[in-house]
Structure formats: C-alpha cells, structure tokens
Amino acid sequence: MSLLSQVSAPASVEGDYRGLVTGLRDALYAYLSSETIAHLSRNDLPRARREISAALEMLLRSPAFSYVAPNLAERATRDVLDMILGLGPIEGLLSDPEVTEIMVNSADSIFFERRGRIEKSDASFFDDEQIRVVIDRIVSPLGRRVDEQSPMVSARLPQGHRVNVIIPPLALDGPVLTIRKFREKVFTLAELVSLRSLDEHAATLLSWAVRMRKSIAVSGGTGGGKTTLLNALSCEVDPSERIITIEDAAELRFLHHPHLVRLEARAANAEGRGEVTIRDLVINALRMRPDRIIVGECRGGEALDMLQAMNTGHEGSMTTLHAGSAHEAVARLVMMSRYAMDLPVQIIEQQIASAIDLVVQQDRNRDGSRRVTSITSCGWGDGGLQLEPVLWWDRQQGCYLHGASPDWLEELPSCGVATREEVQRWKDGVRFL
Numbered sequence: 001m002s003l004l005s006q007v008s009a010p011a012s013v014e015g016d017y018r019g020l021v022t023g024l025r026d027a028l029y030a031y032l033s034s035e036t037i038a039h040l041s042r043n044d045l046p047r048a049r050r051e052i053s054a055a056l057e058m059l060l061r062s063p064a065f066s067y068v069a070p071n072l073a074e075r076a077t078r079d080v081l082d083m084i085l086g087l088g089p090i091e092g093l094l095s096d097p098e099v100t101e102i103m104v105n106s107a108d109s110i111f112f113e114r115r116g117r118i119e120k121s122d123a124s125f126f127d128d129e130q131i132r133v134v135i136d137r138i139v140s141p142l143g144r145r146v147d148e149q150s151p152m153v154s155a156r157l158p159q160g161h162r163v164n165v166i167i168p169p170l171a172l173d174g175p176v177l178t179i180r181k182f183r184e185k186v187f188t189l190a191e192l193v194s195l196r197s198l199d200e201h202a203a204t205l206l207s208w209a210v211r212m213r214k215s216i217a218v219s220g221g222t223g224g225g226k227t228t229l230l231n232a233l234s235c236e237v238d239p240s241e242r243i244i245t246i247e248d249a250a251e252l253r254f255l256h257h258p259h260l261v262r263l264e265a266r267a268a269n270a271e272g273r274g275e276v277t278i279r280d281l282v283i284n285a286l287r288m289r290p291d292r293i294i295v296g297e298c299r300g301g302e303a304l305d306m307l308q309a310m311n312t313g314h315e316g317s318m319t320t321l322h323a324g325s326a327h328e329a330v331a332r333l334v335m336m337s338r339y340a341m342d343l344p345v346q347i348i349e350q351q352i353a354s355a356i357d358l359v360v361q362q363d364r365n366r367d368g369s370r371r372v373t374s375i376t377s378c379g380w381g382d383g384g385l386q387l388e389p390v391l392w393w394d395r396q397q398g399c400y401l402h403g404a405s406p407d408w409l410e411e412l413p414s415c416g417v418a419t420r421e422e423v424q425r426w427k428d429g430v431r432f433l
Contacts, residue, residue, distance in 0.1 A: 017072070017076075018126055020065075020068065020072070020076050021076050021079050021080055021083070021126075022126070023064075023065075024056065024059060024060070024065065024076055024077075024080050025080050025083060025084065027059050027062075027064065027065075028052070028055060028056060028059060028080065028084070031055055031058075031059060032052070032055055037052065037084060040052070041084075041085050045085065048085060049081055049085060052081060052084065052085065053077060053081060056076075056077045056080055056081070057073075057077065060073045060076070060077070083130070087134045087137065087138070088125060088130055088133075088134050089110065089121075089123035089124060089125055090102050090104065090110065090121075090123065090134070090177075090179070092123065093110075093112050093121065093123070094161075094179070094181070096114075097183075098114050098115060099112050099113065099114050099181060100113050100114070100116075100180070100181050101113035101118075101178070101179065101180050101181065101223070102177075102178070102179040102181070103118075103177075103178050103179075104125070104131060104175075104176065104177040104178070105173070105176060106128075106173050106174050106176075107124060107125040107126065107127050107128055107130070107131060107174065108124040108125070109124075110123055110124060110125075113223075113368075115368060116364065116365075116367065116368020116369055116370070117367075117368040128174040128175055131174065131175045131177060132167070132175055134177070135165050135167070135175060135177060138155065138157065138163055138165075138177075139153055139155055139163075139165065142155045142156075144267075146165050146167055147167075148167075148168075148169065151166060151167045151168070151169065151170045151171075152164075152165065152166045152167075152170065153165045153267075154248070154249055154267070155249065156249050156250055156251075157179070159181075159182075159184075160182050160184075160250065160251070160253065161179050161180060161181045161182060162179070162180040162182075162249045162251055163177070163178070163179050163180075164177075164178045164179075165177055165178075180251075182227075182251060182253060183253075184253075186228075186231035186232065186234070186235065186253050186254075186256070187228055187231065187232050188232055188235050189203040189206060189207055189232045189233070189235065189236070190203070191232075192228075192229070192232055195369075196369070196371070197225065197229075197362075197369075197370050197371050197372060198371065198372040199399075199400055201391075201400065201402075201426060201429055201430050202372055202375065202391060202400060204426055205375065205390070205391070205406075205426070206233060206236075206358075206360065206375070207236045208409070208412060208417055208418060209357065209358055209406075210233050210236040210237060210316065211236055211237075211238070211417045212316075212408055212411070212412065212415060212417055213292075213315040213316030214315070214316065214357035214358055214408065215310045215315055215316060215317050215318065215355055215356050215357050215358075216233065216318045216356070216357065216358045216359075216360060217318070217319055217320070217321060217329055217333075217356050217358070217359050217360070218230050218233075218318070218319070218320045218321075218360045218362055219320070219321050219322070219323040219324075219325075219326065219328070219329035219359060219360070219361050219362070220320075220322070220323070220361060220362040220363055220364075221322065221324065221363065221364060222322065223364055224362045224363050224364045224370060225362050225364065225370035226297075226320040226362050227251050227252065227296070227320065228370070229360065229362050229372070230252060230294070230296075230318060230320055231252060231253055231254070233318060234252070234254045234256075234257060234294070235256060237257065237292065237316070239257065239258050239259070240259065241259065241291035241292060241316075242259045242260075242261070242289060242290055242291045242292075243257055243259065243260050243261070243290065243291065243292050243293075243294060244260075244261045244262075244263060244285045244288055244290040244292070244293050244294070245260070245261070245262050245263065245294045245295075245296065246263045246264075246265075246278055246281045246282055246285060246293065246294070246295050246296065247262075247263070247264055247265070247278075247295075247296030247297070248264075248265050248278060248296060248297065248299070249264065249265075249296075250262060250264045250296075251296055252294060252296055254294075261288065261290075263281045263284075263285065265277055265278045265280075265281060277300075277302070278295065278298075278299070278300070278302045279300065279301050279302035279305055279340070282295065282302050282305040282306055282309065283305055285309075286309060286312075286314075290314060291314070291316070292314060292316045292317050292318070293306070293309050293314055293317045294317065294318050294319070295317075295318075295319040295320075296319075296320065297319070297320045297321060297322075298319050298320070298321045298333070298336060299321075299336070300336055300339050300340075301336065301337070301339040301340030301341075302336075302340075303321075303333050303336035303337045303339075303340070304336070304337040304339075304340040304341060304348075304351075305340065306319055306355075307333070307337065307348075307351045307352060307355040307356075308351070308355075310355035310356065311351060311354055311355045321333070321336075323361075325361060325374070326359040326361060326374060326376035326378075326387050326389075327387060329359050329361075330349070330352055330359070330378070330385065330387065333348070333352055333356075334348045334349065334352070337351070346384075349380075349384065349385040350380060350385075352378065352385060353378055353379055353380035353385045353386070354380065356378045357377065357378060357406075357408075358375055358376065358377055358378065358390070358406075359374075359375075359376045359378055359387070360372060360374075360375050360376075361373045361374040361375075361376070371393060372393070373392065373393045374389060374391065374392040374393065375389075375390045375391050375392075376388065376389050376390060377390050377406050388403060388404060389403040390402065390403055390404070390405070390406060391403065391430070400430070402430040405427065409423055409426075409427075410423075
C-alpha cells in the first residue's frame with residue numbers, strides 16, 4: 001500500500017479553506033519529515049520550493065483531496081508553501097515592490113502601505129499561533145528571541161527590511177508585527193524631483209551642499225521619507241571619501257559608494273549583556289579615519305558626540321531626527337545632547353551652530369506623498385543660534401519660496417563645484433522674498 005493512499009482527509013468540510021490548508025500541511029509533514037523539509041529550506045530554498053510543491057501536487061491528487069477544485073488546489077499549494085518556507089499570508093506583500101510597510105495588528109487585521117496610502121489586506125493569519133511561528137522564523141536566524149521575558153524586539157530581514165515585534169503581555173490583543181520595507185535601489189535626487197518630493201532648484205542646492213561638505217540634519221515625522229532623502233544625498237558624495245554609517249537597525253543603502261563601512265548597534269542579550277549603543281559606535285567611528293559619519297537617527301546622548309565629530313574635522317556628516325520643524329529639530333538636539341552631558345543650553349547651541357549647516361524638513365502629506373517642506377541654514381549671531389529659512393513650500397501658491405541664499409554659494413566656483421554662470425542661473429530661477 002502506497003503512502004499516499006494512507007493520507008487522511010482533513011476533518012473539516014469541503015468549503016472550509018482553512019481546514020484544507022491545515023490538512024494539506026499536516027499531510028505534507030506525514031509524507032516528508034520535518035527534518036527533511038528543514039534540511040531542504042536551509043541549504044537550497046529554490047530547490048525546496050520546487051520539491052515541496054511537487055509533493056503537494058502529489059498529495060492533492062490522492063483520494064483524500066479529490067474534492068478540491070484545480071483553482072483551489074493551486075491557491076492552497078501556494079499558501080502551504082508560504083506557511084512552511086516563507087512568512088505565511090504576508091509573503092505576497094513582501095514580494096510586492098510597491099508595498100513599503102506591512103502592519104499585522106492581529107490574525108485577521110493586516111494593513112499595508114502602498115504609494116503612501118494605508119490599505120487593509122484581504123489576507124489573514126489563521127490564529128495568533130501562526131503569527132508567532134512567522135515571528136520566530138524572522139528573529140531566530142538573527143540570534144534573537146521573543147518570549148514573555150523579552151516581549152519586544154527590533155531586527156531586520158536579510159533583504160534589509162526593518163522588523164519590529166511586540167507580543168503579550170505588552171500587546172493586549174495578541175502579537176503585533178511591523179515590517180518597514182526598503183527599495184533595493186535608492187532614489188536619486190533627480191528621481192525625487194520626478195516624484196515631486198522637491199523641485200530642481202532645491203535638489204541642486206542640496207547637491208551643492210553635499211559636495212561642499214556641508215553638514216546636514218534631515219528632520220521629519222515617522223514615515224516622512226527622511227531615510228529616503230538621506231540615501232539620495234549619499235549619491236552626491238565624492239566616491240573617494242570614506243563614509244561610516246551608524247544605525248540602530250540598518251536602513252541606509254549607500255550600496256553605490258565604493259568606500260563604505262556600515263556599523264549597526266546591538267541590543268543586550270537575554271542575560272542583559274553585550275549591548276553596543278549608537279553612542280559607542282559614534283565614539284569608535286572617530287578612530288576609523290572617516291571623512292564623513294552618517295548616523296541613521298539621533299535619539300539620545302549620541303547627538304552630542306555627533307556634533308563634536310562634525311566640529312572636529314568631519315564636515316559633511318549627516319543624520320536624521322524626529323521633529324516637526326527646524327526649530328523643533330534644534331530643540332531636540334539640545335535636549336538629547338544634555339542626556340550625554342549636563343551643559344548649559346547656550347554652549348550646546350554654539351556646538352549646533354558650528355556643526356550643522358542645513359536643517360532639511362521632510363514631511364508626509366495627507367495624500368501619502370512626501371515632500372521637502374523647508375531648508376533652513378543654521379549659524380551663530382547676535383549672541384545666539386540663528387535659523388534662517390533658505391526655502392520653504394508654500395501650500396497656497398503650490399511652489400517654493402526662497403529667503404536669503406546661503407553665504408557659501410559664492411564659494412562654489414572657487415571650490416570647483418559649480419561655475420559662476422550656474423550659480424547665477426540658480427539665483428535667477430528662484431523666487432526670493
């Protein structure tokens with residue numbers, strides 16, 4: 001008697017799709033041992049999908065699954081494959097290049113962001129246990145674990161996508177999974193112009209600022225596009241310069257740059273040991289002969305170390321931070337710097353004024369689009385920190401308005417960044433107030 005003839009039909013009725021999938025999965029594990037499946041998936045995932053797909057097709061031709069229609073069989077095969085080898089019902093969202101964020105709120109509540117708009121997915125998990133299996137599949141290869149002792153974790157997938165997990169008892173309605181996806185290829189400033197995230201004059205100004213080694217802080221809210229803009233600015237860095245990126249979870253993708261060192265902070269292990277903070281990495285980076293230091297996001301005391309790095313020969317460094325305007329960005333930098341050292345506010349503001357040349361505000365609009373809403377120069381004058389708007393987006397007129405030009409524009413010709421004619425054409429093409 002063949003093994004296929006011994007396969008039992010699922011206990012559920014024919015119309016129960018969940019019963020079909022779980023029954024097919026159980027039949028597969030009876031046909032192929034879990035050790036065999038694990039071995040295949042670990043050593044050659046494409047081959048594993050082919051062989052397991054063939055096994056599922058054989059099972060679906062057995063008497064136990066004779067009631068399954070061909071179109072339903074194809075769907076069930078795909079879902080079982082995703083369940084065993086992938087991330088279950090969110091596998092399709094992960095493979096969709098237009099989806100930028102996946103949010104699993106509960107088993108039957110999956111949302112995703114596409115083109116800046118949040119939509120509800122038709123897909124769903126069977127139960128919380130399936131979500132936990134997917135979570136374990138994500139974090140286990142990274143040497144991380146999620147349980148009641150460690151109910152929160154931030155990590156990243158091999159593709160570079162950022163993952164955040166929080167489970168009960170902290171999450172009251174079951175496990176919550178959030179995945180922020182990133183493009184394999186970064187946007188350039190020219191592409192951001194085509195997407196209307198900024199205009200050509202703003203893009204030219206930012207390109208000149210990077211090539212002039214002006215230090216830039218990109219501020220904005222969550223999902224505003226700060227990292228996307230920082231990646232675009234990286235394309236303007238001279239290839240001969242040595243860049244060191246420092247992040248909590250690696251998101252920056254300076255893959256085009258030939259002289260790049262990527263550093264990532266590490267959380268403490270289950271015993272509370274082994275933590276390496278962003279501040280530790282910033283301090284260490286100063287010993288690595290960087291031309292520029294790029295901190296993915298300043299959140300704490302590392303802000304002071306970043307400012308000191310910018311003031312000690314590492315001009316052209318960049319960072320991002322959460323803030324609603326240039327003034328809020330400066331206030332946050334002051335607050336975060338005081339985490340590291342209780343210095344007078346005026347001393348910290350002097351550090352900010354001499355370290356940061358431009359604060360670029362990037363915001364997300366109600367329709368989901370992202371836009372650079374202001375570029376502000378930072379300096380010291382009249383005994384205090386001065387923030388002077390260079391340009392800002394006027395919603396009523398639907399265009400950028402310009403304030404005073406940065407002083408360093410006049411230095412562009414002598415530095416070989418732009419000709420006098422290019423600088424003059426730029427000035428002639430903007431609307432000064």
